[in-house]
Amino acid sequence: MTDAPSTIAERSADVLARATPTTIAVRVRGLSDRAIAWLFITPTIALLLAINIFPLIWAVYLSFTNFRANRPNAEVEGVGLRNYRRVLNDPDIWIAMQTTAHFVFWTILLQTVIGFALAYLIDRKFRGHAFWTTVILIPMMLSPAVVGNFWRFLYQPQIGLFNYIVSFFTGIPPSSFEMLGSVTLAPWAIIIVDTWMWTPYVMLICLAGLRSIPDYIYEAAEVDRASTWRQFWSITVPMALPFIMLAVLFRGIENFKMFDMVMLLTGGGPGSTTEVASITLKREAFESWLTGRSSAFAIILFVAVFGLANIYVKALNKVKQR
Amino acid sequence: MRKVTKALMGMSSALVLSTAIPGMAKADELTLCWAAWDPANALVELSKDFTAATGTAMKFEFVPWPNFADRILNELNSGGKLCDLLIGDSQWLGGSAENGYYVKLNDFFDKEGIKMSDFAEAAVNAYSTWPKGTPNYWALPAMGDANGWFYRKDWFAKPDLQAEFKGKYGRDLGPPQTWDELKQVAEFFTGREIDGQKVYGAAIFTERASEGITMGATSALYPYGFKYETTPGKYDMDGAVNSPDSVAGLEAYKALYKCCQPPGYTDSYMGEGLDAFKSGQVAMAMNWFAFFPGLYKDEKVGGDKIGFFVNPKQKVAASTLGGQGISVVANTDNMDGALAYIKWFAQPDVQKKWWALGGYAVHNAVLNDPSFKTSQPFAADFLVAMNQVQDFWQEPSYAILLQAMQKRLHDYVVADQGTAQEALDSLVNDWKEIFEDEGKL
Numbered sequence: 001m002t003d004a005p006s007t008i009a010e011r012s013a014d015v016l017a018r019a020t021p022t023t024i025a026v027r028v029r030g031l032s033d034r035a036i037a038w039l040f041i042t043p044t045i046a047l048l049l050a051i052n053i054f055p056l057i058w059a060v061y062l063s064f065t066n067f068r069a070n071r072p073n074a075e076v077e078g079v080g081l082r083n084y085r086r087v088l089n090d091p092d093i094w095i096a097m098q099t100t101a102h103f104v105f106w107t108i109l110l111q112t113v114i115g116f117a118l119a120y121l122i123d124r125k126f127r128g129h130a131f132w133t134t135v136i137l138i139p140m141m142l143s144p145a146v147v148g149n150f151w152r153f154l155y156q157p158q159i160g161l162f163n164y165i166v167s168f169f170t171g172i173p174p175s176s177f178e179m180l181g182s183v184t185l186a187p188w189a190i191i192i193v194d195t196w197m198w199t200p201y202v203m204l205i206c207l208a209g210l211r212s213i214p215d216y217i218y219e220a221a222e223v224d225r226a227s228t229w230r231q232f233w234s235i236t237v238p239m240a241l242p243f244i245m246l247a248v249l250f251r252g253i254e255n256f257k258m259f260d261m262v263m264l265l266t267g268g269g270p271g272s273t274t275e276v277a278s279i280t281l282k283r284e285a286f287e288s289w290l291t292g293r294s295s296a297f298a299i300i301l302f303v304a305v306f307g308l309a310n311i312y313v314k315a316l317n318k319v320k321q322r
Numbered sequence: 323m324r325k326v327t328k329a330l331m332g333m334s335s336a337l338v339l340s341t342a343i344p345g346m347a348k349a350d351e352l353t354l355c356w357a358a359w360d361p362a363n364a365l366v367e368l369s370k371d372f373t374a375a376t377g378t379a380m381k382f383e384f385v386p387w388p389n390f391a392d393r394i395l396n397e398l399n400s401g402g403k404l405c406d407l408l409i410g411d412s413q414w415l416g417g418s419a420e421n422g423y424y425v426k427l428n429d430f431f432d433k434e435g436i437k438m439s440d441f442a443e444a445a446v447n448a449y450s451t452w453p454k455g456t457p458n459y460w461a462l463p464a465m466g467d468a469n470g471w472f473y474r475k476d477w478f479a480k481p482d483l484q485a486e487f488k489g490k491y492g493r494d495l496g497p498p499q500t501w502d503e504l505k506q507v508a509e510f511f512t513g514r515e516i517d518g519q520k521v522y523g524a525a526i527f528t529e530r531a532s533e534g535i536t537m538g539a540t541s542a543l544y545p546y547g548f549k550y551e552t553t554p555g556k557y558d559m560d561g562a563v564n565s566p567d568s569v570a571g572l573e574a575y576k577a578l579y580k581c582c583q584p585p586g587y588t589d590s591y592m593g594e595g596l597d598a599f600k601s602g603q604v605a606m607a608m609n610w611f612a613f614f615p616g617l618y619k620d621e622k623v624g625g626d627k628i629g630f631f632v633n634p635k636q637k638v639a640a641s642t643l644g645g646q647g648i649s650v651v652a653n654t655d656n657m658d659g660a661l662a663y664i665k666w667f668a669q670p671d672v673q674k675k676w677w678a679l680g681g682y683a684v685h686n687a688v689l690n691d692p693s694f695k696t697s698q699p700f701a702a703d704f705l706v707a708m709n710q711v712q713d714f715w716q717e718p719s720y721a722i723l724l725q726a727m728q729k730r731l732h733d734y735v736v737a738d739q740g741t742a743q744e745a746l747d748s749l750v751n752d753w754k755e756i757f758e759d760e761g762k763l
Contacts, residue, residue: 066759070399071421071718092729157585181588183737269530270588271737272729286392288722 063295070289083296115202148264155179209243350659355405358384364680417718419452445684449647461647466684468707475629497631508582511605523582525598525607529591544640546571564746572742630700643711726752
């Protein structure tokens, strides 16, 4: 004799169990581990194929055609490698690539240096460090749309706070320079905002790295009378290096496809000074409607990022294995 | 008893539904898509009469200007059913006609007795026909518009400024008649302090992403003699697009930008220009006539404080065309209702009310009315402008043609790269490549 189910849930479960046909229960019970694993994985694989792999294959196909999304009724013709040739021979696209490389280099450099320095300071666990950690993280929590609009106002030459602060320290009249309208200053205006927003992210990853270093290593170094500087270069940096490299990888990939911030701040201007690859791609694909050509450009970008990331991950693994 | 009640309720529900469904089908709802701006609000008001007359509910989908083309062209390209009626830009006509997005209206116009000769000829050519100028109608002219100017009449009237200007230039300080005069007036005001605020000469279009700088710069290029082709329809752009006159026009636009635009207006279009004027930063500003009724009503800068003038001439009189026609979207499920709206909208009385509410009717019954010129302080200038408008390419590939021009102009005017001649030569090369791809060259 079994005890009677005491709760509604238990009673419902019993009812369901009794309602399940015996044949199905036996069949499920008879599945192997591998079959059950496939059962769980299949929907995910199907979803991945549908939303990642298929569009990629479709884009590769389109890149060899003259298809334009705004002319769905027009005949689609194969154009061989013409789209790739045009993209690779287009000086404007190479300028956009150079602009992208410029952004990626400077943002990564600044974010890594400042982010690591902040993490190092926060790791000292001074009084109020938890509060300051939270304060530093705020920019990262904001939406890029908010950040872009917010900084647009800050950079406004007539009423923007940024120009007034620069003016206060340098004596240059606030309305005499335009951060977003000047060919030389506009790229730096974007680098400043991106650094402001994403340095906390690098800081968090570096902080995790610093916190993962066991205290006994420092204690042993103290016993050996190693100076703070020596401890920093011989223990802190090498042991945090995989984390720093990981942060660089994440930020590198993100900044390579930087779009929203540039679009909101300068729209790629003045002229084409801040037109990064993603903006050029958007213009080709959704303003000029050169779908085939933009697919070729997207594939080239994909291969470039994929190749660089692969090389980088191999280097990262080597560092981790040391 | 309960069973009887249930049965009765079931029968009555069935009866109500069976009568309601045909009723609903009769009371169609139409969705009209347009940009979100002042005239759209006037159209909502006007359309109440249509609902009252036909019982058809009107729904509106208004998209902010910066996203208008993206949103609506995506909708058309994807075969969406959002819009039954669409007030789309004149440049879209070519693509929409060739891709079958719009309904050709010739047969409908013939059947309903709607005559295109009842509308201003320039407006019909610009807003209705494809190929341009042929009697193939894809839209009914809905909103006439051109790029014009407005100025601070109260500043211009200041005796001390009048005297100073006359002493310097030997003529009265007033609305400029030519681009040379425009620059002089703009320079005169730039850097001056008025009402305790540093002011600037003129707010002009410099926007890069959509169409801003092209619409602004062509307001200088056309009067200087810019042409798209030497022979219309031949795509022979060399010597027209990059002619010495065109170069002079582009240089004039850049000179105005350099001397007299307020700081920070490096990517400005309609909204930014209005802001600059309303905040008392500029003496003059260019913008579409569509905004003029709202500006005139503005408590701070409107009324007696504002004046209007048509785009200044130089070698010739010319204005950049704005405005739109109303089309029936081919994919609509409510064709009869959409056509009924067009028929209703084409009536002279409706057009008169449209003008009275703030829409720019181009029906001859409105424009030829003796009282039209004095009906609004900007009405006479509107008439002049509409008789001298020039339009951008209406080709199916207009978007890519526009993007090329945006880039070349912004690179030269705002980013200071190269010369006007180089910018226009590059533009010719860009456009040639596009037309070669199209098989037109």
